[in-house]
Structure formats: structure tokens, C-alpha cells
Amino acid sequence: MSAKELFDQFSVDGPNGKSLSLPQFITILSPFENDLPKQSYSLLYLIADRDAKGYVTEEDWLKFTDTLTAKDGEFKLLFNLIRKNPESNKLGYDECLNQLNNLNKAIDANYQQKKIKLNWTYFNQFFQPYGEIEYSDFITLINYLPVTKLIGNFEILANKKGTIDSNELNELLMNNLYHKLSKNLKQNLNSLPEFFNKDEFTLSNVLFIYNCLNKVDLINETIANTPPTTQDKKDILINKQDLYNHLNDHLLKSSNFKPVSIVELDLLFHLINKNEETIPRKDLISFLNPNYNNNLPSLYSIFEHPAAQPVQDDNFSLWPIFDSLYSFFLGSIAGCIGATVVYPIDLVKTRMQAQRHKAAYKNSLDCFKKIVKNEGLKGLYSGLAAQLVGVAPEKAIKLTVNDLVRKIGTNDDDNSITMPWEILAGSSAGACQVIFTNPLEIVKIRLQMQGGSQNKVLKPGEIPHKKLTAGQIIKTLGVKGLYKGASACLLRDVPFSAIYFPTYANLKYLLFDFDPSNPNKKHRLDSWQLLISGALAGAPAAFFTTPADVIKTRLQVEQKKGETKYNGIAHAFKTILKEEGVGAFFKGSLARVFRSSPQFGFTLASYELLQNLFPLHPPNTKESNFKAISGYPGVYSLTNDQVYNGRDTRTIYLNQQKLFKQNGLIANNNSEKLNDALVKIPAEYVYKSQDTIKLLLDVDYKFGNFNYDSYINYIKKF
Numbered sequence: 001m002s003a004k005e006l007f008d009q010f011s012v013d014g015p016n017g018k019s020l021s022l023p024q025f026i027t028i029l030s031p032f033e034n035d036l037p038k039q040s041y042s043l044l045y046l047i048a049d050r051d052a053k054g055y056v057t058e059e060d061w062l063k064f065t066d067t068l069t070a071k072d073g074e075f076k077l078l079f080n081l082i083r084k085n086p087e088s089n090k091l092g093y094d095e096c097l098n099q100l101n102n103l104n105k106a107i108d109a110n111y112q113q114k115k116i117k118l119n120w121t122y123f124n125q126f127f128q129p130y131g132e133i134e135y136s137d138f139i140t141l142i143n144y145l146p147v148t149k150l151i152g153n154f155e156i157l158a159n160k161k162g163t164i165d166s167n168e169l170n171e172l173l174m175n176n177l178y179h180k181l182s183k184n185l186k187q188n189l190n191s192l193p194e195f196f197n198k199d200e201f202t203l204s205n206v207l208f209i210y211n212c213l214n215k216v217d218l219i220n221e222t223i224a225n226t227p228p229t230t231q232d233k234k235d236i237l238i239n240k241q242d243l244y245n246h247l248n249d250h251l252l253k254s255s256n257f258k259p260v261s262i263v264e265l266d267l268l269f270h271l272i273n274k275n276e277e278t279i280p281r282k283d284l285i286s287f288l289n290p291n292y293n294n295n296l297p298s299l300y301s302i303f304e305h306p307a308a309q310p311v312q313d314d315n316f317s318l319w320p321i322f323d324s325l326y327s328f329f330l331g332s333i334a335g336c337i338g339a340t341v342v343y344p345i346d347l348v349k350t351r352m353q354a355q356r357h358k359a360a361y362k363n364s365l366d367c368f369k370k371i372v373k374n375e376g377l378k379g380l381y382s383g384l385a386a387q388l389v390g391v392a393p394e395k396a397i398k399l400t401v402n403d404l405v406r407k408i409g410t411n412d413d414d415n416s417i418t419m420p421w422e423i424l425a426g427s428s429a430g431a432c433q434v435i436f437t438n439p440l441e442i443v444k445i446r447l448q449m450q451g452g453s454q455n456k457v458l459k460p461g462e463i464p465h466k467k468l469t470a471g472q473i474i475k476t477l478g479v480k481g482l483y484k485g486a487s488a489c490l491l492r493d494v495p496f497s498a499i500y501f502p503t504y505a506n507l508k509y510l511l512f513d514f515d516p517s518n519p520n521k522k523h524r525l526d527s528w529q530l531l532i533s534g535a536l537a538g539a540p541a542a543f544f545t546t547p548a549d550v551i552k553t554r555l556q557v558e559q560k561k562g563e564t565k566y567n568g569i570a571h572a573f574k575t576i577l578k579e580e581g582v583g584a585f586f587k588g589s590l591a592r593v594f595r596s597s598p599q600f601g602f603t604l605a606s607y608e609l610l611q612n613l614f615p616l617h618p619p620n621t622k623e624s625n626f627k628a629i630s631g632y633p634g635v636y637s638l639t640n641d642q643v644y645n646g647r648d649t650r651t652i653y654l655n656q657q658k659l660f661k662q663n664g665l666i667a668n669n670n671s672e673k674l675n676d677a678l679v680k681i682p683a684e685y686v687y688k689s690q691d692t693i694k695l696l697l698d699v700d701y702k703f704g705n706f707n708y709d710s711y712i713n714y715i716k717k718f
Helices: 003-010 022-029 038-048 058-069 073-082 093-107 123-127 135-158 166-180 183-187 189-196 203-214 216-224 240-247 250-254 262-273 281-288 292-303 319-354 364-379 384-409 419-454 470-482 486-512 527-544 546-556 569-580 582-586 589-613 640-644 656-662 683-699 701-705 708-717
Strands: 012-014 017-019 090-092 132-134 237-239 278-280 651-655 678-682
Touching: 003 022, 003 058, 003 678, 022 038, 022 683, 038 058, 038 073, 038 683, 038 701, 038 708, 058 073, 058 683, 073 093, 073 135, 073 683, 090 093, 093 123, 093 701, 093 708, 123 132, 123 135, 132 135, 135 166, 135 203, 135 683, 166 189, 166 203, 166 683, 166 701, 183 189, 183 262, 183 281, 189 262, 203 216, 203 262, 216 240, 216 281, 237 240, 237 281, 240 262, 262 278, 262 281, 278 281, 319 364, 319 384, 319 419, 319 546, 319 589, 384 419, 384 470, 384 486, 419 470, 419 486, 419 546, 486 527, 486 546, 486 569, 486 589, 527 546, 527 589, 546 569, 546 582, 546 589, 569 582, 651 656, 651 683, 656 678, 678 683, 683 701
Parallel strands: none
Antiparallel strands: 012 017, 090 132, 237 278, 651 678
16 A cells, blocks of 8 residues: 555545544554553654644655665655755754754643753764764764763763762663563562672673663574474573574684673573573563563454455466365365274274174174174275275365355454354264265165174075175165165264354364464464364264264165164164164264264364465465574574565554544544555555654653643644
8 A cells, every 4th residue: 555545544534635534544554562662653753744834735745755764764854854955965063952842842832852861972072073964974873872871871971989879770771772672671670689689889880780781682583483392382492591602603703793791692682581591482572572572462463454455467277276176185184084083983883882782792892793703804894995995075164164154254354253153164074964965874774784793693594685885776766765764874974063163263273372363372282182172072072963873874774674763863762762772873972972072183184284284375384494584483483485585575464443443533534444444554664654653752851741732732833
């Protein structure tokens, strides 16, 4: 989105035409909370309002963003603020001093400038010998001003005694380094007397602290690039001695790496956690990097927001078809894996549910033993081939439909989904799978029951049953016969999937903190975590749908002579209840739970692992080459493509309705369909604005108090 489009989206009509108010201006440049005072952005508003009108026009905004995004834009904006004559390339000492005084007076009308109180003892030396400096000299002034102010401040506080106390030390550091330190680090500065074991501090002590804190960025960059010891680890532990050895490695020295002493690391580790020699990397960086908390939402909005994902530009695209085929193919493989693992348990379950009064098997374990004894290990896999032929499309369509409906019901803004949508997705998946499940089940049951029939003792004159192949069974049944008991199959599969899929999704979140839409949660689970989630979700789904499974099995199994023939679900239910009692509806329930739980555990785990191994969108995977990366991936999980591609076009994507509501803004008439509207802010607007504010606070920490009232005071008086 261009600067002009942003202006049109945020501006409101006023007496003087369209303009940006201060809240609108700040919302664009600082959409997230950070450690910088929001009110200080009023200084940038003052810079943008070139003619001191009291508002920012489109022309003002375009000129401001052009300067901001230019090379050294932060320094140019600051130079333009302090220089009174825009035509001049030079800045005089008196001109600079007067402008800084005017800004302070706008903040506090009672401000009285006294050179000794200005705390800039060496300030005038930057302008010698000519009393004025050029733009390049101004950059030098800004870069070296913090340390010269620190020394000047110390001399004023120490006076003739040459030392300052702990309260003065804390005040000195907070006034000069407040905007450069993280919130966590600032809170621990009061522990410095404990580190030095004294209450009076020399200039050498102050410069040691400053030098140590000045190396925070270097250390932060180094540990952010440190790879985890294994691919599965989300974070690593940083040991102080190991960090020292790494920072002083000869290879780093050959690159002219700044030396870091062990005493400096002692101080840093003391400020972070004085009792520990080893600290998790993310904890360490949360202390070292003042942008850490701000980066979590902003980097998500740049790289992970749905609008940031690659899309097809063609008017007609086959991508959705490829997406479905991809899910279908992986689902087929996953289904075959899951079915093969638990097939012997399924065979036992079928034999148990099919038997009526004259029970051949006492229980599931007895059934298993007799099958192995009479039919061998091969008998445990009787009918597996037919099962795999059907299970591939069955599981594939089930997983694909569930994914498809979940995508439809997912909120695009925060990637959340409500429970009714989760249940609908599961139910839809269960209903669609019956197309494949019913023929598969009836053929599988007939094949599984043949093993049991062959091993019974024949009566005199009784002709043994011929063992049929899957093809012969299909030919015998015909199309109509293959869908016998389909309504019972629906009665089982729809509630099963309605229970299973929502339970699986929520177990991953509750047990293992899995939430891909939340940058603070896990985005990937280990194999065992997927397996446990799938297995636990399968247990209640299998148990509560066992009665429907019993009815389905009875309808689909071939009736023997003398056995009651069932004429439908209702008739089967009444007959079983009358002849065998309520317990009959839970025959094989244990075997069904032990079959369904691991089967779906293996199926879902295999499906998600296959998606990770063979991603449909490789550029958006989370693996990173740490050696080629600069600073980001170890902490924020960004890839090389994300870091290095499109640097000049990085965009922060935000929902306009939420952004306006959070900042108390009212949409203008240009904002159509506010609920669906996106705000697209160039990332450099946000980060270069932060850098400009930090430079202003380097000049004078009191500029952090410059607010809207200060802005009005300034344009009225100066």
C-alpha cells in the first residue's frame, strides 16, 4: 500500500480538506505497543506539519514518508527539525541551542535553560571552530552525544568529590539509556550496587557499565544466530562461560569482532539473573533486545498473516485442485499406515461383534489366541488387501473434507475456529467417507468371518463353505448389496468424526500448547505428541459409537441358518436388545477402543508428519540455515527467504476494524466493508520511526514527554 493509499484510508474531512490527526498519524507509525512513549511521536507529527498549521495534509504526509524512507532518513528528519532555515545545508550552534530550548519550553513553560543544567558540557565543542556544522558533522554529533552527555552528567553530579551514589547512578543511567534498554533490564539496574559491592561509583565504573550495555546488541545478534543442538529443540540454554568462549573465538576475531570480557558478561548475567550461570536463549534475548515483545506481533503481521501468503495472480488457477489432491494423496498414505498397524485388533473386534448366542470366543483375548492357533499369524491379516484398497480413499476423503470445512469456518483475522464449526467439519468428513466405508466394511467383514467359519467342526454330511476372494464377494453382492447397512454406517461414522476431530484439535492445544496462529505458542508438535493426541481422541469416539458399529456389523455380516434376519436399523436394535440385552451393544467395545485409538493416532500423526516432510508451500516452512541468517530465525522462526527476499516491500498486515477500535479511531467514508478491510503498512515506516524517536531521546530524554499539548504550544509560540 502506497503512502497516498494509507492517507486515503486514515484521513478525515475537515474545514481545510482531508488531513491526518495526531492519533491517526501515530496509529500508522506505531500500530503495536513498544517501550517508547507513544506521546513522543508528536515530535514526528511536528516535523510532518511543515507550515505549523495544526494538522498534516496529504502533501505533508507524502513529503514526510519520502524523507523517512530515504537513506539516513532518521538523521534527515532530525536535522530538518533542528535546522530553522530549510534552504541552508548548515546548522549553527546558537540555532541548534535555541531550537532545543524551544522544544523544552513547549513541554514545560517554566523551563529555564542554563548551560550547566543542560548537561552537555562538551556540546559546543562539536561546533568549533566555525560555530556551525554540516549534515555529515551533525550525524557525528548525534552518534557521540550519548557518551559525552554521560560524562558531562557525571561531572555535574559528582562535583568535586569525584563519585556519585547509587541513587545518582540509577538516575544517570535512566536519563541517558532509558530508551535503549529493555523493560526487564531497566527494572534490574537497582541491583548494580550489589554487583560492585559498594554504594559510591567513579567515572570509570559508569563508563564500564555504559560500555557493557553498549555491547548488548552485539551479544544479542550472536546468540540469536546460535543453532539448537538438535532439530527438534525449540530453544537452547546459554551458559556464560560457553558464551565467552564463543565471543572470543579466533574465527570471530579474524572478522575484527569486538572483544567482550568475562567481567562484562558477569555484569550482564547479574542484571538478567544474578543467581544463574545458564539462561534460556529467549529469556536472555528478552532482556537484551528492547524490541523483543514488539517483534512478536509485528513479525507475525509481516510474515505469517494470511494476506502475506503467496497467491496466484492468474484469473483462473488450478491451485485449489492441487491443494485437494495433495491432501488426498497424503491422507491415503496415512490411512494405509494406520490401518495396517491395527488390523489384527480390527479382526478380533469383528469376530466378537458377529457372534450371537453360541459364542465361539469368551472375550477379545480368547478370540486373538484362537485365531493365532487355528489360522496362524497370517490369519490376523485376513482381508487386509481389500481393507487397504478401500481405506486409502476413505481416510483421504475424510481428512480432506475435514480440512476443507475447517478452512471455511476459520476466522481469517486470528485463525480461530468455533466448536460448532469443528463439529460440522468432523460430521461432514464422516458423512462423505461412507461412500467408501460401506463397501469396504461389508467386504472386509465377509473376508474376516470366513476364517472363523473354516475352522468350525462340520456335522456329518455338512458341505464346507468355499473361501471367496474379495472380487467374488463384490460380484455376489452387487452395487446394492455393497451399500447394505449404509444408514447404520452413517449412524456410526458421522458422530465418530464429530467427536474425534474437535477432540483431537483441542487436545493438541490443551496438552501441548499447540496454536499455529499464536506467535507465542508451538507451531509444530513432535511425533509422539501427535500420536498421543490422536490416540486419546480416538478412545471416546470409538466407545460411544460402539452400539452403532454393532448394529452395522450385524446388518452386513452374512446370516447363518437359524439366525434372525435383520430388516433394518430399528429392527436390529429391538431384536438385539430383546434377545441379548443391553450388553450386546458394547460387544467388542474394548477391542474397538484399542483398535480405533492407535489407528487414528497413527493416521493423524502420519498425515501431519507427511505434511511437514512434503510441504505444499516450501518457502513458508520453518527450517532455517543459521549460518546464512542474520539475527532472526533462532528466536522468531523465520526462513532465509523471509529474511532476505523482498526487504524493500515488507508489509505489516492488520485488520482495519480491530486497529481502529484499539486506537479509538473512526472510519471515514473511504473505508468500504470495514470488517474485511486490511491496513497495509510498510514495515520501514514503523521501524524507522522508532529509530528517529530513539535519536531524539539521545539528544534529550525529556523529549519523551513531548505530547499533543506540547505540539500546540510549539506551533503557537515558535
